[in-house]
Amino acid sequence: MSGVPRPIRTAGDGPLSLAVPRGALFAGALDLLDAIGIGTSDLRGDSRALVFDAGEVILVTMRPSDVPTYVEAGAADLGITGKDVLAEQRDRAVYELLDLGFGACRMVLAGRRGDRSLGESERRLGAMRIATKYPRTAERWLEETGRQAEVIEVKGSVELAPLAGLADGIVDLVESGRTLAENDLEVREEIALSTARLVANRVAHKLRAAEIDALAARMREARRP
Amino acid sequence: MTHLRHPTHPIPPGTRDILPDEMRELRRLSLALIDTFERFGYGEVATPTIEYEDVLARGDERGAPVAYRFFDESGELLAMRSDMTIPIARLVANRYAGAEPPYRLCYLARAYRAVRPQRGQMREFTQAGVELVGAPAPEGTVEVVEVLAAALDAAGLTRAVIGLGDADLYRQLLDEVGVTGEARDRLLDCLATHDHVGLEAEVGRLDLDEQHRDTLLRAPTLRGGPEVLEEARRLGGPATDRATSRLAETFEALRARGVADRISLDLGLLRDLGYYTGAILEVYDPALGHILGGGGRYDELMGRFGRPLPAAGFALHLERLHVAQAEEERESAVRSPQSAGGPA
DSSP: EOOOOOOOOOOTTSSEEEEOOSTTTHHHHHHHHHHHOOOHHHHHTOOOOOEEEEEEEEEEEGGGGHHHHHHHHHHHSSEEHHHHHHHHHTOOOOEEEEEEEOOOEEEEEEEEETTOOOHHHHHHHEEEEEEEEHHHHHHHHHHHOOOOEEEHHHSSSTTHHHTTTTTEEEEEESSSSHHHTTTTEEEEEEEEEEEEEEOOOHHHHHTTTHHHHHHHHHHHSSSOO | OOOOOOOOOOTTTTTHHHHHHHHHHHHHHHHHHHHHHHHHTOOOOOSOOOOOOHHHHHHOSSSSHHEEEEEEEOEEEEEEEHHHHHHHHHHHHOTTTOOOTTTTEEEEEEEEEEOOBBBBSEEEEEEEEEESSSSTTTHHHHHHHHHHOOOHHHOOOOOEEEEEEETTTHHHHHHTTTOOOHHHHHHHHHHHHHHHHHHHHHHSSSSOHHHHHHHHHHHOOEEEETTHHHHHHHHOHHHHHHHHHHHHHHHHHHHHTTTTTGEEEEOOOOSTTTTTOEEEEEOOOOTTTOEEEEEEEOTTTTTTTTOOOOOOEEEEEHHHHHHHHHHHHHHHHHHSSHHTTTTO
């Protein structure tokens, strides 16, 4: 296995390509691949390469939020990403094939500990101000629960927004809740549970059905119960 | 060409200009398609780009999302068509009232949909397709698939595959095992959004015996060659039997016409347009990650325009066909560099 510098679009023949998310899901994804016999040692090193030839599949590493983009376009046949990403990018047409079980976390609405500004802003000012990296998830949740909000999209640490007074609360992904606690924030509402998912391109799912089903079956077998 | 910065004059998102080099190739492709349709006896028609909103809505309340609606000077609500099937149903009802069916019509036309613009998906795009009105299944379906296969050949997409499924199968399966109301809607929604994880969770929540549960989860994953029909029969039950026999009959007739090689049978196919009944089609090419087109039967659509006639058809997405042609050329150059004149 080695870094692959050339274009890797497989388009119908050659090995399947699998988009692997860097970041929080990276370790879990590599463990899963090892468990089904796809070697990942080169990805575990400090290589700057983005594409790795693992023999039966080509592994393409990227940000988790880019996985649906690559898979929808067919630039990767398969991908691993979080349910949180798929929920935020619901209009991306990909097959969601399998709950891989790892990377469990919660999408929550959080506010400052003991602070009542979430409810107060809505009551007196007509809308609560919510900072988030997941604007569509936040808007959908608040709409479905019958509340008005001004959703403010931020790119960096969301926890800063209520501390600095940009927002009354945040919608964010929480794993242990430690970051929230350290910033004096607390969970007010649980919106959804999220785990890693296996997704497939719509065309690859049809034209390479047997290979994709076989790979998914191995992952289903290997995932933690 | 030099690229100088200059003030720009914007055009709406999801639309674009086409310059001569591309237009020449698009023209050549469209002529090849229309020639093919004509060869099978399909006459080309054109309809207005704008229709009354309520006429389009009569065709299908769950149709492709309309992108543009506006009022004319007398306050009538108009809409830009989102496909050609409904305008042609209207045209047939209006203009062919006295003629003996079947009617064979084809078109090359712009359509407009409210989608998020990106590669291979624009709000304004061109469809090339046929409508066969007044010919029931299976003969009508078989004829339409044969024309579709010939059109793909004419476009040079020899690796393209036609997925053939049954729009009624899953709904009938749900009737059979007694899934109704909101649970039924949720399952169909999971299927329509390709969410097999959600489907598994929803089915797990239902109070069903193991065999029915297995059928609901297995059926949508069955796709491939004729062996799929055997696997489907093993699932058992009247709904799968019915759909499987219909598919087998269509498949045999396609084999007799020499186009079975292009067919992938697919029990998980569920087109998002609400007017389909019976056979449904989707078109794929290995060089492109997006679907090239689709179609199927809509035996109940004409009835909504006062002419209850069985009908079938398909629409190919012209610009995507063109991208697929270009990708296929590029890939065949990679596969055999010498013959394509590229570096070895």
